[in-house]
Amino acid sequence: MSLSYQLDEKHEMVRAAVREFAECEIRPVAGALEEKEAFSVSLTRQMGEIGLFGMIVPEHLGGQGLDYVSYIIAVEEIARIDGSQAATVAAGNSLGLSPIYYFGTLEQQQRYLPELCRGDALMGFGLTEANAGSDAGASKTRAVKDGDDWILNGSKIFITNAATPITRGTIIQAVTGSDSRGKPEHTCFVVENGTPGYTATPMKHKLMWRASNTAEISLSDVRVSRDAVLGQPGDGFKQMLSTLDRGRLSIAAMGLGCAQGAYEAALKYANERVQFGRPISKQQVISFKLADMAMKIELARNFLYRACWLADQHQPFGKEAAMAKLYCSEIAKEVADEAVQIHGGYGLMKEYDVERFYRDQRLLQIGEGTSEVLRMVISRAIGC
Amino acid sequence: MHIVVTIKQVPDTNEVRIDKKTGTLIREGVPAIMNPEDKHALEAALCIREELGDVKVTVLSMGPPQAGNTLMEALCLGADEAFLACDKAFAGADTLATAYTLAMALKKIAPVDLVLCGSQAIDGDTAQVGPQIAECLGIPQITYAERIKASEKSVEVESGFGAVRRRVSADLPALVTVGKAINRPRYKTMKGIAAAFRDKGVQLLTSQDIKVNPGRIGLTGSPTSVKKTFVPELGRAGRIIDGGPETLSLGIIHTLEAENLLPKS
Numbered sequence A: 001m002s003l004s005y006q007l008d009e010k011h012e013m014v015r016a017a018v019r020e021f022a023e024c025e026i027r028p029v030a031g032a033l034e035e036k037e038a039f040s041v042s043l044t045r046q047m048g049e050i051g052l053f054g055m056i057v058p059e060h061l062g063g064q065g066l067d068y069v070s071y072i073i074a075v076e077e078i079a080r081i082d083g084s085q086a087a088t089v090a091a092g093n094s095l096g097l098s099p100i101y102y103f104g105t106l107e108q109q110q111r112y113l114p115e116l117c118r119g120d121a122l123m124g125f126g127l128t129e130a131n132a133g134s135d136a137g138a139s140k141t142r143a144v145k146d147g148d149d150w151i152l153n154g155s156k157i158f159i160t161n162a163a164t165p166i167t168r169g170t171i172i173q174a175v176t177g178s179d180s181r182g183k184p185e186h187t188c189f190v191v192e193n194g195t196p197g198y199t200a201t202p203m204k205h206k207l208m209w210r211a212s213n214t215a216e217i218s219l220s221d222v223r224v225s226r227d228a229v230l231g232q233p234g235d236g237f238k239q240m241l242s243t244l245d246r247g248r249l250s251i252a253a254m255g256l257g258c259a260q261g262a263y264e265a266a267l268k269y270a271n272e273r274v275q276f277g278r279p280i281s282k283q284q285v286i287s288f289k290l291a292d293m294a295m296k297i298e299l300a301r302n303f304l305y306r307a308c309w310l311a312d313q314h315q316p317f318g319k320e321a322a323m324a325k326l327y328c329s330e331i332a333k334e335v336a337d338e339a340v341q342i343h344g345g346y347g348l349m350k351e352y353d354v355e356r357f358y359r360d361q362r363l364l365q366i367g368e369g370t371s372e373v374l375r376m377v378i379s380r381a382i383g384c
Numbered sequence B: 001m002h003i004v005v006t007i008k009q010v011p012d013t014n015e016v017r018i019d020k021k022t023g024t025l026i027r028e029g030v031p032a033i034m035n036p037e038d039k040h041a042l043e044a045a046l047c048i049r050e051e052l053g054d055v056k057v058t059v060l061s062m063g064p065p066q067a068g069n070t071l072m073e074a075l076c077l078g079a080d081e082a083f084l085a086c087d088k089a090f091a092g093a094d095t096l097a098t099a100y101t102l103a104m105a106l107k108k109i110a111p112v113d114l115v116l117c118g119s120q121a122i123d124g125d126t127a128q129v130g131p132q133i134a135e136c137l138g139i140p141q142i143t144y145a146e147r148i149k150a151s152e153k154s155v156e157v158e159s160g161f162g163a164v165r166r167r168v169s170a171d172l173p174a175l176v177t178v179g180k181a182i183n184r185p186r187y188k189t190m191k192g193i194a195a196a197f198r199d200k201g202v203q204l205l206t207s208q209d210i211k212v213n214p215g216r217i218g219l220t221g222s223p224t225s226v227k228k229t230f231v232p233e234l235g236r237a238g239r240i241i242d243g244g245p246e247t248l249s250l251g252i253i254h255t256l257e258a259e260n261l262l263p264k265s
Ligand SMILES: Cc1cc2nc3c(=O)[nH]c(=O)nc-3n(C[C@H](O)[C@H](O)[C@H](O)COP(=O)(O)OP(=O)(O)OC[C@H]3O[C@@H](n4cnc5c(N)ncnc54)[C@H](O)[C@@H]3O)c2cc1C
Pocket: A091, A095, A124, A125, A126, A127, A128, A130, A132, A133, A134, A135, A157, A158, A159, A160, A161, A209, A214, A363, A366, A367, A368, A369, A370, A371, A372, A373
């Protein structure tokens, strides 16, 4: 096997394309959208037009026909500018589209994928409940069979993309019985917005990702047909674990991009800001901070791309995805924190992007597996 | 209909610095990009294809092997085919030799109905190559297009020159040079990138392939000799006008008059 430390030209082209788009279309509006807590339909559509949704879905299903490395580079490049838009894209792909692509019936794929891949519609992925976060198996939302239909009751919380003006529906994980040992059995249902008894309400006043849509869902006697079952009844838990493995790659990409954006801002500022008669980057204390930031980012990037490469090669990547998510989200925290420090007082003001990066990174150690849960996943994988 | 867009790979002048001693661009480490106006020319070609339907868009460049990256970008944006005239013998070309080589390459990939060029390149900046290609091919040329309306047989072009607007048409084949005002180039799409790297590629043309007269290419075919390149000294001395409101306003008016900056009454 050969080792290659150079991305191929296609991946570089993806990076250049997304960077150009993000610099020209996202950067000018990111601060204002996030300040107003406004989810932007037009920006989401634009991201859809250049193909940021359905990146790994084959073309015959409406997708872009690219690989995981391409997708992850795209998320990284958006996050380098803005965490909120990166969240819309990462959740749209990894949580909304992917389960339908990997587990959906052909009919479900044909019904939902084309518009999801165009960015004309979004789909949420509803796992977390008020009393079931890290302990996802403890979810209380239930679905009971009624003839050919299912009746769902319960609630979900913190669901990304579930209440935007273009949300088509949300994949709801519900308990549908128990196995022979009494362990709950889960099934995922695609519940469309507008179904009687189903409501998704935006959750406001977030610390971070304020231009990304987060929703609270309530299900009260929601009747869906058996066509709404994602794949097979009883497969829900397995589908969720696999979706989270892949989703972690995209959260890692958000951490990497956030760190890169914060680092670039800090480097530029340090070269421009003069104190004691010279740029602060000439103070060893500051330059060493920047050197550490650059080193952490390089390590994070190399490791994340390797995890994606494993996914593209259809090799096991769950442990690597957990490590990449944990590492990238933690260095995002360290880098964003030092970036604010390097900006001094200005770093605490909204005129400077590092203020936003500093807040946006905070979710990354919590969503899709907290740092603690990921350490549990990794320690199990290494045989503890 | 067959449209060929000529595309030059240039250093990103936003990032380029000039060597004060030699007066030349410091190219090391500077990213190479598609000449901005050529992006507008390509966009114009893609729009014509979308409007007329049965149109093939080819891109053509002369340059070193790495210029292939820029042609790949054009393919990602939607061009159907790409040719790179690439040969050591082409090196050192001035605008005349460049235009001759491109014209011969165009003959090789004929029949061509419409050639679109950028008006000028951001590094060489002469705006000569387009018109010279038209002369080499003996076809009509229309420059500085701000609007193009093409049909199967002819092309109508509108250009703006300050207060004057010009509208001319020409029978095809013809060559049109394009300015930035004409359109807003699209972004590369993920699908376009996937398709370009899967289905398309850059075809190389050597001096043999395009049957050039060896005396008219590269350094040998370049009559221009550059005597000196230098950075003009831009003095930016501020002038302070002192005094009360009256002296101050008169002072400003006199200064502007002296610099010819006020309309004569
Ligand atoms: C903006 C945002 C978007 C989100 N989007 C989605 C979405 O689209 N879909 C979705 O389903 N969910 C989503 N979530 C939910 C997210 O995945 C959960 O918040 C996360 O899994 C943590 O769950 P929790 O908040 O209930 O915390 P808890 O599980 O209550 O954790 C609280 C603390 O206890 C620690 N802890 C818990 N168990 C253990 C243990 N066994 N050992 C050690 N420490 C432990 C945790 O690490 C954490 O520090 C989103 C959340 C946010 C904030």
